[in-house]
Amino acid sequence: MKVAVFRKEHFNAAHRLHNPDWDQETNQKVYGKCNNPNYHGHNYDLIVKVTGEIDPRTGYVMDMKVLKDLISQYIIERFDHKNLNLDTSEFQNLNPTAENIAVVIWNILRPQVDPSLDLHITLYETERNYVEYPAH
Amino acid sequence: MKVAVFRKEHFNAAHRLHNPDWDQETNQKVYGKCNNPNYHGHNYDLIVKVTGEIDPRTGYVMDMKVLKDLISQYIIERFDHKNLNLDTSEFQNLNPTAENIAVVIWNILRPQVDPSLDLHITLYETERNYVEYPAH
Amino acid sequence: MKVAVFRKEHFNAAHRLHNPDWDQETNQKVYGKCNNPNYHGHNYDLIVKVTGEIDPRTGYVMDMKVLKDLISQYIIERFDHKNLNLDTSEFQNLNPTAENIAVVIWNILRPQVDPSLDLHITLYETERNYVEYPAH
Amino acid sequence: MKVAVFRKEHFNAAHRLHNPDWDQETNQKVYGKCNNPNYHGHNYDLIVKVTGEIDPRTGYVMDMKVLKDLISQYIIERFDHKNLNLDTSEFQNLNPTAENIAVVIWNILRPQVDPSLDLHITLYETERNYVEYPAH
Amino acid sequence: MKVAVFRKEHFNAAHRLHNPDWDQETNQKVYGKCNNPNYHGHNYDLIVKVTGEIDPRTGYVMDMKVLKDLISQYIIERFDHKNLNLDTSEFQNLNPTAENIAVVIWNILRPQVDPSLDLHITLYETERNYVEYPAH
């Protein structure tokens, strides 16, 4: 049986939900306040879950300091205190919904984590709205 | 791979655990303080999880405002500030344990959510006691 | 300068807000859903704050185990898994609003705590509604 | 002795810290990442504290539903899902630091609350950074 | 479909991460501050999850009071306010990483819980570092 380890980090960012293929009325209807043209923002809480066997020498599935540094280097540096729509390449043509942000984070981290380990992302947009990828 | 979205809501209710097929001594032995004939109560925290594919047009698995409104209309209106044993039809003949409340909520919401989407309920009776249905 | 020590406990109870001097319409207008005749309930979080000098022998303002036991004996035993309106003498003729419950708890605990120590009560009715007595 | 009642609400907003009287280098030195020209954002948690005597008829210092509605009407409607720098009149010429936002909220709410009641604002910019006005 | 019930408890303990097969330099490189020879400590939050069918007589998967007592008797009594390396037999020759502690707790509790019920352990070493066994 495998063990999962979890590391929680956070970043703050501005974003706007908008589909350029739609007119303004449709965008407003679908996204409501989240379509505000001047952006709004969130404190995103990010939980990265890594699943695998315990290494009997270290007692670790994965060194949490290494995981913390990976998250910091690849995710926090990229998204913290940024405007997701304007300041990042990932969301130039992708709507920064919580779902899409979680998938983007998984795609960025997946090559950085040993292929023998499973990877899951949980992203809290607010305390009451959050997403998980891939879903269990 | 699918994405799960979660929405957290809450309601406050009174309840009493009691099995009418048992005598008072057995009820007291099984349910202890929870059998108090004049009821006690809880702040219930409810997390509804919906799992499916991201709609590429919206970037959503399901619009969280729609999910919030469904929970409000079908669950919060029904149970908030109510006595579960006396004020609801669901628990006239069903013991309002956390397990049973979670199953009831799932049964109420299931027809309201698109059949292509999976549905899971987590219900916190207290910060230290909670249940999940269906279990992973 | 003095030090304050805090101990957090909790109890679950049913209650109803109702003023018998008013007609049903006025009660409904003032208390809304909280006036439900069959009661509703809460998980109450209680924080007891005791302020005084550090005893140089123990390093304590007050032994937290003693404080915990006082809260358990005088408050939790009295109110946990009870109907505040029906099962307690304190609220036979007093509306169990969060404000009144906090004052009642202070009045019960004050004689149990050394007079040289100040006493303050914080009571959470929900995560979003809470009260403090006496106010700072 | 008086009682304090607290109501917690939240809003999400984008902002940027910037002093137009300074050059870019000074702004960068003082505000760091918070000076990002394209804005970033936060989930702001707001706690409004109102202090006064319990009304013996209602058992309330102030009806929490009324307080909730005041916060919603005067604060949440104004700031939620907004860019504080661009979308609000209050921060056209005032830097939206947590300190200044708290003072602005107090100034907006003060005329709406009975003068016999004291008013205090706590504003969480993140879980780890928050402010209180007026300070105790 | 099955239901899962969760019970949260906590214990406080000292520990040190150290592999006696390695020299001091390697231990320092792998474990960093966690290798401090005089120990450091944590407030461990433990969540025990039990999965099974609802008993139609009780409405319970498992009586939470029974589960709480099992955790108290077999885990809290054993580890609370202890030095995991020095005061327990389980970690005489096993490194008390969060991963290993979770597996040890599962091994201790497994024989105490009905074989028809599944058992999962979540252990928080800090708010930001936690583990799950067996992993989903």
Next chain:
Amino acid sequence: MKVAVFRKEHFNAAHRLHNPDWDQETNQKVYGKCNNPNYHGHNYDLIVKVTGEIDPRTGYVMDMKVLKDLISQYIIERFDHKNLNLDTSEFQNLNPTAENIAVVIWNILRPQVDPSLDLHITLYETERNYVEYPAH
């Protein structure tokens, strides 16, 4: 009216409560499990509150990055992943109760913060036990 700003940090440490002037029986009676000779430990959450006027140029009472760095340099470096009794000079002859740790932290930080600003310390030993110095 002044504004208070708060910064939350944390450290993990081992400690033991013991008064060398007392015999073992008295120590056991007063401190119970906290007297365990091999130490136990905690995740300490530390909140530093600084009160003063808003600087109209920065909009800050005090730059939170500066405050964070002060706490890191003077407190976290000193106490994190340490045995308070064995690894620190401050508790060589002082019992590391939460009360005494809070006073020690205040005494260390006071000279580092501008004398025009008030300083308060809140220290959580557990989620349910915490202290404040100086008390309000």
